[in-house]
Amino acid sequence: MVLPPPDKRHVCLTTIVIMTSMAFMDAYLVEQNQGPRKIGVCIIVLVGDICFLIVLRYVAVWVGAEVRTAKRGYAMILWFLYIFVLEIKLYFVFQNYKADRKSLETVARKALTLLLSVCVPGLYLVLVALDSMEYVRTFRKKEDMRGRLFWVALDLLDVLDIQANLWEPQRTGLPIWAEGLMFFYCYILLLILPCVSLSEISVQGEHVSPQKMMLYPVLSLVTINIVTILIRGVNMVLFQDSRVSTIFIGKNVVAIATKACTFLEYRRQVKEFPTQDPAGIAMEIQQNSVPHNQTLPNATTSLPEEPSPPREVIDT
Numbered sequence: 001m002v003l004p005p006p007d008k009r010h011v012c013l014t015t016i017v018i019m020t021s022m023a024f025m026d027a028y029l030v031e032q033n034q035g036p037r038k039i040g041v042c043i044i045v046l047v048g049d050i051c052f053l054i055v056l057r058y059v060a061v062w063v064g065a066e067v068r069t070a071k072r073g074y075a076m077i078l079w080f081l082y083i084f085v086l087e088i089k090l091y092f093v094f095q096n097y098k099a100d101r102k103s104l105e106t107v108a109r110k111a112l113t114l115l116l117s118v119c120v121p122g123l124y125l126v127l128v129a130l131d132s133m134e135y136v137r138t139f140r141k142k143e144d145m146r147g148r149l150f151w152v153a154l155d156l157l158d159v160l161d162i163q164a165n166l167w168e169p170q171r172t173g174l175p176i177w178a179e180g181l182m183f184f185y186c187y188i189l190l191l192i193l194p195c196v197s198l199s200e201i202s203v204q205g206e207h208v209s210p211q212k213m214m215l216y217p218v219l220s221l222v223t224i225n226i227v228t229i230l231i232r233g234v235n236m237v238l239f240q241d242s243r244v245s246t247i248f249i250g251k252n253v254v255a256i257a258t259k260a261c262t263f264l265e266y267r268r269q270v271k272e273f274p275t276q277d278p279a280g281i282a283m284e285i286q287q288n289s290v291p292h293n294q295t296l297p298n299a300t301t302s303l304p305e306e307p308s309p310p311r312e313v314i315d316t
């Protein structure tokens with residue numbers, strides 16, 4: 001498959017978001033070490049960034065080339081690569097903060113949480129590039145897609161909030177096994193769930209239908225909305241964690257109720273689908289590929305009659 005020329009603005013924006021977050025993570029790693037060890041860490045980080053840039057130089061161009069198409073395969077590869085490297089650096093930052101219990105740099109730790117909260121969901125929205133999907137022509141479908149993407153970004157913030165409990169200062173620390181379990185559970189969610197969302201968009205092609213994208217809502221219902229409520233409840237009751245966000249607990253309760261209603265409505269629509277008019281179904285599919293200033297003929301609209309040939313006027 002020959003890809004079209006890459007969108008230079010999209011390539012630049014993707015590279016800026018990725019390298020900005022990587023540079024800040026490198027700064028945290030270097031500043032957390034002192035003496036000769038600081039020089040060694042700086043060299044290792046620099047070599048790793050050079051290798052990452054070499055790979056990013058090709059993958060970002062491929063992502064920019066497919067941004068106007070219905071495929072998001074290279075976007076999934078770039079997301080997986082970004083989270084894989086970012087979380088490795090974040091793990092060492094977290095371990096350094098854990099080893100230095102006396103240092104309570106609240107501003108630096110809050111800034112790390114803010115950095116991740118902006119860059120991680122931001123990169124996901126950049127990779128989806130909804131405004132570049134020229135084949136999604138109707139305003140209603142574009143807004144439905146935007147609502148689905150908003151829920152994915154909100155779930156990413158939910159996962160990052162749980163991870164932030166590990167490095168932000170708290171009165172009582174969690175057991176080692178609980179910290180490791182929480183970190184790697186969030187790591188897996190950040191790797192897999194956005195890729196599932198991107199694959200749903202890619203599989204449907206140009207006739208994308210937000211109502212049929214049900215795989216991500218089902219997975220997020222179990223792995224995020226239900227499990228994170230249990231995680232926060234255990235941290236709050238058993239470990240007396242003062243950093244538990246009750247706001248996100250409320251968000252997950254609302255999300256469970258909303259998705260339950262959505263699933264019930266989807267099930268009802270599936271049962272009624274065979275009774276619908278096939279012409280109406282075909283017209284709904286074609287509606288996404290029609291320009292704004294063109295309307296589809298419906299079943300009740302008669303075709304215009306051919307004009308009768310003009311009569312010749314005879315001069316008398």
